[in-house]
Amino acid sequence: MRIAILSDFHLGYERFREDAFRQAKEALEDAASVSDAMLIPGDIFDSRNPKPDVLAEAINLFRELSERNWAAKASIVKGSEAYTNVPIIAIPGTHERRAQDAEDPVDLLHLAGLLIDVSDSTALIAKGDEKVSVCGLGGISEERFRKIVAERDPKPEPGAFNILMFHQSIYELLPFSKDFITFDEFPKGFDLYVNGHIHSRYEGRIHGSTLLIPGSTVLTQLKDNEQEAKGFYVYDTKTKQHSFNTISSRKLVVARIDIDGKKPTEAAEAIERSISGILAKEASKPIIRIVLEGRISDGFKKMDMQLHGIPKKFRDRATVEISDKGMDGADIQLDAARKSNAADGVSVKDLGMSVFMEKLQQKKYGLKTSPAELFEAFASEESKEKVVKKAIEKLLEDL
Numbered sequence: 001m002r003i004a005i006l007s008d009f010h011l012g013y014e015r016f017r018e019d020a021f022r023q024a025k026e027a028l029e030d031a032a033s034v035s036d037a038m039l040i041p042g043d044i045f046d047s048r049n050p051k052p053d054v055l056a057e058a059i060n061l062f063r064e065l066s067e068r069n070w071a072a073k074a075s076i077v078k079g080s081e082a083y084t085n086v087p088i089i090a091i092p093g094t095h096e097r098r099a100q101d102a103e104d105p106v107d108l109l110h111l112a113g114l115l116i117d118v119s120d121s122t123a124l125i126a127k128g129d130e131k132v133s134v135c136g137l138g139g140i141s142e143e144r145f146r147k148i149v150a151e152r153d154p155k156p157e158p159g160a161f162n163i164l165m166f167h168q169s170i171y172e173l174l175p176f177s178k179d180f181i182t183f184d185e186f187p188k189g190f191d192l193y194v195n196g197h198i199h200s201r202y203e204g205r206i207h208g209s210t211l212l213i214p215g216s217t218v219l220t221q222l223k224d225n226e227q228e229a230k231g232f233y234v235y236d237t238k239t240k241q242h243s244f245n246t247i248s249s250r251k252l253v254v255a256r257i258d259i260d261g262k263k264p265t266e267a268a269e270a271i272e273r274s275i276s277g278i279l280a281k282e283a284s285k286p287i288i289r290i291v292l293e294g295r296i297s298d299g300f301k302k303m304d305m306q307l308h309g310i311p312k313k314f315r316d317r318a319t320v321e322i323s324d325k326g327m328d329g330a331d332i333q334l335d336a337a338r339k340s341n342a343a344d345g346v347s348v349k350d351l352g353m354s355v356f357m358e359k360l361q362q363k364k365y366g367l368k369t370s371p372a373e374l375f376e377a378f379a380s381e382e383s384k385e386k387v388v389k390k391a392i393e394k395l396l397e398d399l
């Protein structure tokens with residue numbers, strides 16, 4: 001069976017809204033035409049509360065896919081009920097995550113019969129006498145992941161090719177928190193491991209089997225490692241080979257400019273020259289990220305640089321972003337912002353959770369309600385009054 005693996009569409013992502021939709025559509029359509037089944041390991045949406053027009057985009061995309069003639073048929077063998085047999089199997093990611101038992105937007109697509117959400121279930125895809133089992137672990141915060149894995153104890157299905165699908169940070173790839181699971185700790189016995197969350201693609205091994213992370217279909221963080229082409233994997237369960245198919249995503253070019261000792265006007269000229277140089281080589285409208293390094297000439301301040309005019313000047317030909325965070329003597333940055341910069345792929349929520357837990361630890365917090373549960377209660381999108389009431393109730397349970 002040919003399995004397409006595509007992830008992190010971030011539909012509704014404000015900065016590149018059109019790119020997110022167009023590139024997800026291209027990836028899904030291309031993938032559907034070359035595969036028997038599709039796996040989506042999270043972050044279909046950019047938000048746990050997508051606006052109706054974003055939901056409509058997603059519904060249109062998945063309805064068109066459902067109407068295709070799929071030779072393989074899917075069902076759920078363990079866990080919840082499926083409302084379609086179309087072999088499009090997904091889990092929610094970090095961006096869609098809500099409190100346990102609350103419906104997230106991927107659940108809505110599942111309930112509408114447009115895909116099968118395997119957050120806490122196992123789907124079986126059958127084509128002729130070939131069987132592929134997909135066990136999902138979805139919408140789980142990093143801090144709870146080990147516990148949930150231990151509780152659910154995922155096991156391969158006999159007689160099938162077994163895939164484990166999740167949406168997590170992995171310590172070897174993002175060594176920023178001890179909460180992140182390591183390769184060794186993943187459940188054993190699966191033939192293929194599929195992860196989302198990390199926005200640049202990665203191929204590796206877990207317990208001797210292939211691990212595939214397709215990366216996002218849209219640019220998000222504009223980091224150096226996002227300059228590669230976007231796309232999706234196709235894995236053949238018979239040959240155990242995979243290939244990466246690229247989509248026509250918008251190109252990112254990152255340019256570093258040394259402005260050391262330059263006057264603001266000279267720095268601006270250097271930036272514009274660099275942008276013009278990039279545009280001379282690019283056919284379509286690229287995203288250009290200019291990273292300024294060094295210290296401007298004595299007697300000038302960062303604000304003298306007047307950088308906001310430059311993106312405007314080029315806006316018909318490129319999306320230009322200028323970062324001055326690497327400049328010496330730059331304004332004070334928030335510690336958290338710096339941390340999140342380093343921890344590529346770590347969501348603000350996970351970052352918030354780790355700060356919260358650190359603080360509780362310093363205060364020698366020792367109640368039974370886990371800090372993570374408390375954080376989830378506070379992070380809920382219900383009214384403030386309800387949130388505080390719930391958090392207090394949780395704390396009182398311990399006393």
Ligand SMILES: [Mn+2]
Nearest residue numbers: 008043093197
């Ligand atoms: Mn993502």
